[in-house]
Each structure stands twice: as C-alpha cells, then as structure tokens.
Amino acid sequence: YIRHHQHLLHPVLSRSVTQSEYRRPGKPREDKPPWQKINFSFSKGLDGIRKHLTLLKKEFLERWVGPQGKPILEHMLEQNRVVWEFRGPESLEQWTVSSDFEIGGQSEAYLKLGRNNTTCFLYGTLRSTPPKDGETRYSGYCSMRSKQPLASFDRKQHHDWTSFNTLHLRVRGDGRPWMINIAAETYFSHQKDDIYSYFLYTRGGPYWQEVKIPFSKFFLAHRGRVQDDQHPLWLDKINTIGFTLGDKADGPFQLEIDYIGVIKDYAHTEEFAYELYKRNPEV
Amino acid sequence: MNPYIMSIFLLGLGLGTTITFMSSHWLLAWMGLEINTLAIIPLMAQHHHPRSVEASTKYFLTQATAAAMILFASSTNAWITGQWDINELSHPMSSTIMMLGLALKIGLAPLHTWLPEVLQGLDLTTGLIMSTWQKLAPFSLLMQMNLNNSVMITMAIMSTMIGGWGGLNQTQLRKILAYSSIAHIGWMILVLQFSPSLTLITLMIYIFMTLSIFCLFKMNKTTSINSLAMSWSKSPTITALSPLILLSLGGLPPLTGFGPKWMILSELTKQDLNMIATITALSALLSLYFYLRLSYAMTLTLSPNTTPITNQWRFNTKQPTIHLSISTMLSLMLLPLLPGIMTIIN
Numbered sequence: 023y024i025r026h027h028q029h030l031l032h033p034v035l036s037r038s039v040t041q042s043e044y045r046r047p048g049k050p051r052e053d054k055p056p057w058q059k060i061n062f063s064f065s066k067g068l069d070g071i072r073k074h075l076t077l078l079k080k081e082f083l084e085r086w087v088g089p090q091g092k093p094i095l096e097h098m099l100e101q102n103r104v105v106w107e108f109r110g111p112e113s114l115e116q117w118t119v120s121s122d123f124e125i126g127g128q129s130e131a132y133l134k135l136g137r138n139n140t141t142c143f144l145y146g147t148l149r150s151t152p153p154k155d156g157e158t159r160y161s162g163y164c165s166m167r168s169k170q171p172l173a174s175f176d177r178k179q180h181h182d183w184t185s186f187n188t189l190h191l192r193v194r195g196d197g198r199p200w201m202i203n204i205a206a207e208t209y210f211s212h213q214k215d216d217i218y219s220y221f222l223y224t225r226g227g228p229y230w231q232e233v234k235i236p237f238s239k240f241f242l243a244h245r246g247r248v249q250d251d252q253h254p255l256w257l258d259k260i261n262t263i264g265f266t267l268g269d270k271a272d273g274p275f276q277l278e279i280d281y282i283g284v285i286k287d288y289a290h291t292e293e294f295a296y297e298l299y300k301r302n303p304e305v
Numbered sequence: 306m307n308p309y310i311m312s313i314f315l316l317g318l319g320l321g322t323t324i325t326f327m328s329s330h331w332l333l334a335w336m337g338l339e340i341n342t343l344a345i346i347p348l349m350a351q352h353h354h355p356r357s358v359e360a361s362t363k364y365f366l367t368q369a370t371a372a373a374m375i376l377f378a379s380s381t382n383a384w385i386t387g388q389w390d391i392n393e394l395s396h397p398m399s400s401t402i403m404m405l406g407l408a409l410k411i412g413l414a415p416l417h418t419w420l421p422e423v424l425q426g427l428d429l430t431t432g433l434i435m436s437t438w439q440k441l442a443p444f445s446l447l448m449q450m451n452l453n454n455s456v457m458i459t460m461a462i463m464s465t466m467i468g469g470w471g472g473l474n475q476t477q478l479r480k481i482l483a484y485s486s487i488a489h490i491g492w493m494i495l496v497l498q499f500s501p502s503l504t505l506i507t508l509m510i511y512i513f514m515t516l517s518i519f520c521l522f523k524m525n526k527t528t529s530i531n532s533l534a535m536s537w538s539k540s541p542t543i544t545a546l547s548p549l550i551l552l553s554l555g556g557l558p559p560l561t562g563f564g565p566k567w568m569i570l571s572e573l574t575k576q577d578l579n580m581i582a583t584i585t586a587l588s589a590l591l592s593l594y595f596y597l598r599l600s601y602a603m604t605l606t607l608s609p610n611t612t613p614i615t616n617q618w619r620f621n622t623k624q625p626t627i628h629l630s631i632s633t634m635l636s637l638m639l640l641p642l643l644p645g646i647m648t649i650i651n
Binding site: 185 | 356359363476529
C-alpha cells in the first residue's frame with residue numbers, strides 16, 4: 023500500500039490540463055506548460071497591428087465607392103467572378119489539406135503549385151485501411167478546404183455570391199469521383215457540420231475539363247448523411263468550399279485546379295433540384 | 306399556414322399592441338410587449354429555413370432581454386418610489402435602464418446590431434410587420450415617459466449615422482430597409498424629449514413610407530438590387546413612381562418624407578441645438594445616397610438581363626394592389642397637408 027503524495031500544483035501541471043486529451047497522430051507529445059509556449063516578438067506584433075488597422079480603414083472607406091467596395095454598376099453588371107486562382111505560393115495559404123491521417127489512417131495528401139505556378143496540385147495516396155482504435159470502421163479520405171475569409175482583427179467574413187448561380191471550375195483530375203462541399207454560415211452549434219455537397223466527376227486525361235455546377239443542385243448533408251428536410255443553398259453567406267475524395271479505391275490520386283469561379287448562367291432558371299415536400303404550395 | 310392559426314397570430318399581434326397602448330401600469334405594458342413578441346415568432350419561423358429560424362431566435366433573444374430590462378426598471382422604480390404608473394418613472398437609474406430596454410426593442414444604435422440580420426432572414430410580409438407594427442408599442446411607452454437625457458440624443462445621433470453608414474455597404478434590400486429603419490428611428494428619438502407629437506408624426510409617416518416600399522418589393526417579388534433592376538419589365542408604372550417613394554424616404558421636398566425632417570430640424574434649432582441639427586442633417590445625406598442608388602438601379606438604368614429567372618412581362622398581378630396604391634399616395638402627397646397635421650396632433 024503506497025501513499026501517493028501529490029505535488030501541490032499537480033492539477034495545474036498535469037499533462038491532461040496543459041494539453042487537451044486528444045493528440046493528433048504524428049505530432050510529438052509536448053510537455054511544456056502554457057507559459058513556456060509563448061513566442062513574443064515586438065516587430066511581428068507591430069506588423070499585425072498595422073495590418074489589421076489597414077484592413078479596418080479599408081473596410082470603412084470602401085463603402086464610399088459602393089457596396090462591398092465595388093461601384094454599383096459593376097455590382098449590377100457582374101456576370102462572372104474568379105474567386106480562387108492559383109498564381110503564387112500565397113494562394114496555397116488559403117487552403118487546408120487534410121486526410122484520414124488525423125484519425126490514425128494511412129492516406130497522405132499534399133498540396134503544391136503546379137507547372138509554371140499557374141495551377142494547384144493536390145496529390146497523394148488513398149488507403150482505406152481503418153485505423154486500429156477499435157471503433158472506426160471505415161476510412162480512406164482526403165480533402166482540401168478553403169479557409170474562411172477574415173476581416174480586420176480576425177473577424178469572420180463571408181463570400182456573397184447572390185448575383186451568381188453556377189459554380190465554374192477548370193480542373194484536370196484523374197478520373198476519380200470527387201465531391202464538392204460548400205459550407206454556408208450557420209447559427210446553432212448543432213448546425214456547424216451542415217454542408218451542401220455535389221459531385222465532381224473528373225475525366226482524367228491530359229485535357230482540361232471545365233465543370234459548371236449550378237448551386238441549385240447542391241443538397242444538404244450533415245456529417246455526410248443526406249438530410250430529409252432539404253432546402254436550397256442561400257448564397258449570401260458562404261464560408262468555405264472544399265473538395266473531398268473518398269471513393270474506396272486505394273492508390274495514388276491527383277487533382278489539378280486552374281481556377282474556381284462563380285458565374286451567372288442566364289439559361290439556368292431552376293431554383294432547387296430536389297423535392298421540398300411543401301404541404302400547402304402556392305399555385 | 307392554417308388560416309385559423311394565422312388569424313390567432315395576427316390577432317395576438319393586434320392584442321399585444323392594443324394592451325400596451327391602453328395600459329397605465331408598467332406590468333400591463335410589459336405584458337402587451339411580450340404578447341407581441343410571442344405572436345410574431347411563429348410568423349417569422351414559418352418557412353423552417355435555417356436562416357428564418359436563426360432570425361426568429363435572434364429576435365426572441367433580443368426582445369426577451371429588452372423585456373427583462375423593462376421589467377427590472379419598472380420594478381426597481383416601484384420599489385424605490387412606490388409608483389407603477391407609466392408616466393411616473395422618476396428615479397434616474399430606472400429611467401435610464403427603461404430607455405435602454407426600449408431602445409433594444411426598437412433597434413436604436415448602439416443596440417441595433419440584431420435588426421439587419423433578423424430582417425434578412427424574414428420574408429417580405431413578416432419583415433413589414435416587424436418594421437412597422439412592432440415599433441408602435443415601444444414608442445407609445447417612450448412617448449409617455451418624461452425623459453430628459455443626453456444619452457437619448459447621443460443614441461439618436463449614432464442611429465442616424467450608423468443607419469446611413471451601414472446601409473451603404475448592402476446589396477440586399479431587406480438589410481437596406483433595416484438600416485433605413487435605424488436611421489429613421491434615430492430621427493424620431495432625437496426630438497422625443499422636446500415634442501413627442503413630432504415623434505408621433507414621424508412614426509406615422511415612416512410607417513406609410515415603409516409600407517409602400519415593402520409592398521413595392523412584394524409586387525416585384527424581389528429581395529436584392531439586381532432583381533429590383535428588372536422591375537421595368539414587370540410593371541413600368543410602379544417603376545416610374547418608386548424613385549419618388551425612395552426619395553420620400555430620403556426626405557426630399559416636395560414629398561411627404563421632408564415634412565417630419567423639416568419640423569424636427571426647426572424644433573432642434575428652437576431648442577438651440579444647432580450643432581446636433583447640422584450633424585443629423587448631414588447624416589441624412591448618407592441614407593439619401595443609398596436610396597438614390599436603389600432608384601438608380603431600378604428606374605434610371607435600363608439594365609440588361611440581370612436575373613436568371615425568366616422575365617415576367619407586365620402580367621396583371623394577383624396580389625392586392627390597394628395597399629401599395631394607398632400608401633404610395635400617402636407617402637408622396639401629404640406635404641401640403643403638413644400644417645393641418647401639425648395643428649391636429651399638437
């Protein structure tokens with residue numbers, strides 16, 4: 023019978039307090055208490071203040087020009103807009119690449135700039151062996167998701183695509199079926215995984231493929247489960263867009279994207295592609 | 306919605322406002338405000354879209370906080386002074402908290418941040434009810450209190466400036482109307498302590514103008530500037546008249562909207578508040594800019610196809626047009642009657 027004398031500061035210094043319980047596989051175990059993790063740099067702080075104040079001033083003053091900084095005529099006549107274009111290494115900073123490596127699987131995914139710095143190249147290997155934690159049954163996915171746009175002082179900003187109705191991509195894939203996920207702004211915490219998805223069937227081959235997907239085709243899914251109560255995607259507060267691959271075919275994959283834009287397709291007049299189950303529809 | 310249920314909600318709305326109008330006890334007034342809140346919440350959420358549910362939740366939370374502040378202020382006043390009467394709110398702390406609570410109810414800056422998001426999540430009819438009817442009950446309470454506060458004038462000036470500045474960045478019509486509502490309420494509160502009858506006139510004229518704007522948008526079935534630009538093909542007559550309605554909202558003579566602004570500015574100069582009058586008049590220019598922008602988009606430019614829905618062409622509308630016609634006439638032609646209105650209301 024051993025008496026376990028605990029140090030007075032044990033609740034403060036115990037590992038479960040200084041690090042959260044889940045450790046991402048592949049990251050080394052860090053035992054430093056929080057006050058040793060601070061990295062204080064005066065010039066970086068000043069740079070940060072200058073950047074945020076410039077953004078704030080721009081936000082205030084761009085209203086003189088027009089809504090969202092564009093003159094009203096440009097807003098009314100805008101028919102297409104390129105939202106993401108990969109022309110330099112800083113464009114890759116706007117994207118987050120993840121795969122099932124985070125939950126302990128064995129797929130890998132990497133993002134780099136393509137040839138001549140004009141495209142982005144997402145490549146890697148997919149492996150659908152489930153991780154050995156006893157509770158995960160299926161695995162094998164990887165994805166690339168854009169980061170949420172931020173205004174001054176790291177406030178969340180949204181993409182406003184109300185003038186448009188179709189997503190236009192120029193991709194060169196490898197024949198695999200990808201999934202495009204658009205996450206709109208939600209309010210309640212149980213809605214934070216509400217994602218509108220649609221499929222992107224790539225053709226492979228050396229030729230570029232132009233894909234136009236109307237926003238009315240996107241269906242609502244929560245954590246991958248398609249919901250019964252569907253509604254159209256509201257385009258005035260879009261947060262992120264992402265591309266996911268999870269087609270259970272092990273092996274290497276690659277996806278090259280030239281640009282991602284939104285266009286206004288006058289020929290497309292559908293409001294929503296799926297049944298709404300309205301009980302008293304207005305005729 | 307089932308017509309019986311809809312009539313319960315609409316009658317509940319009417320009941321709540323009427324109870325607040327006729328009450329002289331703070332608890333009864335609070336009860337009327339609560340009935341109003343509860344009756345409009347299902348109307349706001351009836352479409353079950355996540356955005357409507359979000360709007361109704363935000364509305365409920367802010368209005369419940371405001372009602373709690375009103376209850377707290379009135380009971381504190383009753384505890385300290387023993388008075389429950391609405392015009393006997395004499396303790397300064399109670400009257401300040403009461404003013405803040407009522408400001409949150411109507412969306413006065415700096416307590417205005419809920420209003421654009423909530424209006425954006427509603428359909429046009431419910432937005433109309435929220436902009437016009439829901440303002441009546443808190444204003445009736447504000448006009449009966451005898452307030453003597455510089456906080457109120459500060460909030461009013463902030464409202465006119467924020468209403469003007471915030472509306473400049475918007476392309477969604479409902480958010481533009483929310484900021485216009487904030488600006489107009491700023492004008493109303495500005496003159497509340499000097500002449501409550503002017504507040505009443507401004508409120509009535511604002512209600513007519515907002516009614517005509519919402520009916521206009523409903524007729525065109527439009528919620529953004531781009532789709533508003535297509536109204537020339539649906540109904541050229543109303544497209545020709547609506548810049549006048551918008552300019553009336555902006556406060557230009559010889560339209561009705563000029564009357565309240567003129568009277569308010571003259572009242573402020575009589576009270577020797579020339580600087581405040583100047584600042585408020587200048588911030589009205591900001592609101593005028595976005596009203597002009599709307600009329601530019603709708604009438605002054607013949608835009609090419611800017612909406613991907615099939616163009617309607619001058620069909621006879623199935624909606625009742627009486628609301629639009631009466632409110633348009635009232636919001637355009639009432640300025641010559643202003644001396645008569647001032648005599649009656651004063």
